[in-house]
Amino acid sequence: MDKTIFIVCESGFVASAMGASILRKRLAAECLDLEVRFCRAKDLPEAAVYVAGPQKFLDQVDAPYRFAVETPLDAKAYDAVIKFMESKVNEHE
Amino acid sequence: MSEFTTRERGILFYLLAQDEPVQLAKIADAVETSERTIHREREQIERLLAPFGLKLLLVRGKGWFLEGEEDERRMLREQLLLSHGTSPTTEDRQVELAWRLLDESGLIKLQALAHQMHISPSTLSQDLDKVDGWFSEHNLRIDRRKGIGAEVIGTEFNRRRMMISLLFAQWDVLAFFRFLQGDLNQLPALLQSRRQRWIEALNSSYALIATLPLDQQRSDRLIMRGTLALAVQSIRMFEHKEMQYELKTYPLDVLKWVDLIQSKREDILPITERQWISEEIKRMIQSEEQGSNEEGEGIVVRLRVKKLIEQVSLLYGRSFLHDNALENGLVSHLLSYTKQNAPNPAVVIKQIEREYPRLFDSVKQAAHAVFGIHSYSDYDLAFWVMHFGAVLVQPNVKVPYRVLVVCSAGLGSSKMLLNRLRHEFPELSELQNSSLFGIGQLNLDQFDFILATVPLPEVPIPHLIVNPLLPQEEVQRVRKMILSLPKSFQAEKKPVKKEILDLKRLKEIVDQAHSIDEGLSVSKLAMNPGAGVEEVLLAVSNHFEAEEFVDSAVQLSSRLLRRHEMTGLGIPGTTIALFHGRDDTVKRSSFRVFDLPGPLSLSSMDQSEQSVERLLVLIAPEEAPDAALMLLSAISGAIIESPVQTSIFENGDLDEIRRVVNESFRLLIEREIGAQ
Structure with a gap:
């Protein structure tokens, strides 16, 4: 399975960078071995499968799985991402 | 063909096992002699090597090296193996000493003994110290009197038992059966002094044992034991060494067998001798039922193990000698042998067969020679192979084990167990404890095995229940389990060859970091405290323009405003907001801090309203280089890294903020060059 979650924002170096930092900590706590990367919505690699960020940026990207996160500094905002990725990992194993 | 002395064999054997030149001091160490002695052996060694086409190479400053083809080395190895056993080793000499002491009923003069054995009094004295332990294992004692002599103190029963032990230590099961088939050369040196009497005693004893209704499964070793017991009895009776009678009862089975043996003898055994046979038969039956070795077996097993290691070394062509861990491991394995709790070695064996294809065969052959064909099954041998394999791969230093320790509350007993484990197993570098309840929350795959003081629910990884005090026998069980883990046989991961350092990229990062650091400032905006957000952003942008970070302050301020x-850009729970943007007008990436003249109400990142007193501003060109974006991202991350760090950005002065920024750059650069 693809093991990278992308976080997008407008500038690609503030909200997404902070969000990535928070999501990484949560993944580590859940023992999920996944990578988190971040970038501007318009720089998102074509191969990206899992993308999180504010809805208005998600609307601009084309990826199979998109998760709306409107408050990037709130760890709880990533619950849906974690839950989904957990089930993906379990399914894969 | 060539014959070798013990020392020559030792030196040659050691050299055969080396892939590169070795210092004389090391050789001397291995064969337990001095460098001088080794040096004196040089010519003789060269002579011995000549017929094999091998050469002794003297490498200046590095020592000796055997030069020759693999075939020639193999020939020498085989020759050494064939000649092996013809000359006595140190252990043989000590066994002989012990035997002589036992054989003598009174005081034995040490001077005379040394003379008889062709050794110096000081060697004799050292050997006496060594065999002292063997005697006490058999509840006997050597009484040494300076200048007079030595005497064995103890019962006839214990003397006989120790004699049997010594014979076992000296006599391979294989050789024993060859002897019974008529090969009299196989009689051990110990029995040479009364050769004829012993040959008769052994043969007639075997004739008695062989008629017993033994099943085929009974091991060769037990038959040998029975034969030796009767033979020793017959010799000792002949010499009028009498047993003490002790009032004891025996199971009916035992008595029936004693009667059977008596019925086949011409003489009538005294009651004390009947007791000796009863004890031996009881022992035979017990050891058959429990598969265990009992008291006095310690030295036999140790000496046998030494032989085994020697043989495996010869057969495999690599020295396993002088590895105390291996020797102790095998001894305790053999002594504590029980079928329960033995983990399945099948997986590990496959691995060993793959990586060390001849090892299993070598161990098996050696085991047959030393312990007899049917003494141990392949399943048992598998464990021995693991011990040898462990030497080859040296498990404990390579891959650290991760262990979970579980007790019912996760407190007292597991803490105790943790301490014991740290003491006994320094290689277990990662130990974690948990309560029984707590293991549900853990990801067990992270651990190599679990040690518990309470019964565990079904767990998917190897586990053992142990006494929290971890007595020695449990230490052995744990050792055995560690040895059976596939991980023990994984070679250390080779360090990944480092990629070539991308200096250009590194320079780019450092240049950008330097530029951002230079531009870093904390300034107070001089303006009307009631100014709105547009006014504030224009003032901020003017600062950037004045210092030539941007071409147009207006363009930047409108970009910041749009964002x-x-x-919202306020960081919840603080009085700071993080303004940022990428724009064509930005020439250089920058991070600056501005204190507002008065609080400004702004929306925050969690979409509420907050009062803001300080603006953190990050700007980058529209087409910013990757390095700059990485650095600015690192600052963003640092701002929310921890409450302490957040408060530095909220209240800190330039120096404090610069320090935190610098640290985040350091981490990034370390990651970049692979220092983390």
Whole structure:
């Protein structure tokens, strides 16, 4: 399975960078071995499968799985991402 | 063909096992002699090597090296193996000493003994110290009197038992059966002094044992034991060494067998001798039922193990000698042998067969020679192979084990167990404890095995229940389990060859970091405290323009404003907001801090309203280099890294903020060059 979650924002170096930092900590706590990367919505690699960020940026990207996160500094905002990725990992194993 | 002395064999054997030149001091160490002695052996060694086409190479400053083809080395190895056993080793000499002491009923003069054995009094004295332990294992004692002599103190029963032990230590099961088939050369040196009497005693004893209704499964070793017991009895009776009678009862089975043996003898055994046979038969039956070795077996097993290691070394062509861990491991394995709790070695064996294809065969052959064909099954041998394999791969230093320790509350007993484990197993570098309840929350795959003081629910990884005090026998069980883990046989991961350092990229990062650091400032905006957000952003942008970070302050301020209108930028729970943007007008990436003249109400990142007193501003060119974006991202991350760090950005002065920024750059650069 693809093991990278992308976080997008407008500038690609503030909200997404902070969000990535928070999501990484949560993944580590859940023992999920996944990578988190971040970038501007318009720089998102074509191969990206899992993308999180504010809805208005998600609307601009084309990826199979998109998760709306409107408050990037709130760890709880990533619950849906974690839950989904957990089930993906379990399914894969 | 060539014959070798013990020392020559030792030296040659050691050299055969080396892939590169070795210092004389090391050789001397291995064969337990002095460098001088080794040096004196040089010519003789060269002579011995000549017929094999091998050469002794003297490498200046590095020592000796055997030069020759693999075939020639193999020939020498085989020759050494064939000649092996013809000359006595140190252990043989000590066994002989012990035997002589036992054989003598009174005081034995040490001077005379040394003379008889062709050794110096000081060697004799050292050997006496060594065999002292063997005697006490058999509840006997050597009484040494300076200048007079030595005497064995103890019962006839214990003397006989120790004699049997010594014979076992000296006599391979294989050789024993060859002897019974008529090969009299196989009689051990110990029995040479009364050769004829012993040959008769052994043969007639075997004739008695062989008629017993033994099943085929009974091991060769037990038959040998029975034969030796009767033979020793017959010799000792002949010499009028009498047993003490002790009032004891025996199971009916035992008595029936004693009667059977008596019925086949011409003489009538005294009651004390009947007791000796009863004890031996009881022992035979017990050891058959429990598969265990009992008291006095310690030295036999140790000496046998030494032989085994020697043989495996010869057969495999690599020295396993002088590895105390291996020797102790095998001894305790053999002594504590029980079928329960033995983990399945099948997986590990496959691995060993793959990586060390001849090892299993070598161990098996050696085991047959030393312990007899049917003494141990392949399943048992598998464990021995693991011990040898462990030497080859040296498990404990390579891959650290991760262990979970579980007790019912996760407190007292597991803490105790943790301490014991740290003491006994320094290689277990990662130990974690948990309560029984707590293991549900853990990801067990992270651990190599679990040690518990309470019964565990079904767990998917190897586990053992142990006494929290971890007595020695449990230490052995744990050792055995560690040895059976596939991980023990994984070679250390080779360090990944480092990629070539991308200096250009590194320079780019450092240049950008330097530029951002230079531009870093904390300034107070001089303006009307009631100014609105547009006014504030224009003032901020003017600062950037004045210092030539941007071409147009107006363009930057409108970019920052648009971003602000998109979503809130205040950091919740603080008085700071993080304005940022990428724009064509930006020439250099920058991070600056501005204190507002008065609080400004702004929306925050969690979409509420907050009062802001300080603006953190990050700007980058539209087409910013990757390095700059990485650095600015690192600052963003640092701002929310921890409450302490957040408060430095909220209240800190330039120096404090610069320090935190610098640290985040350091981490990034370390990651970049692979220092983390």
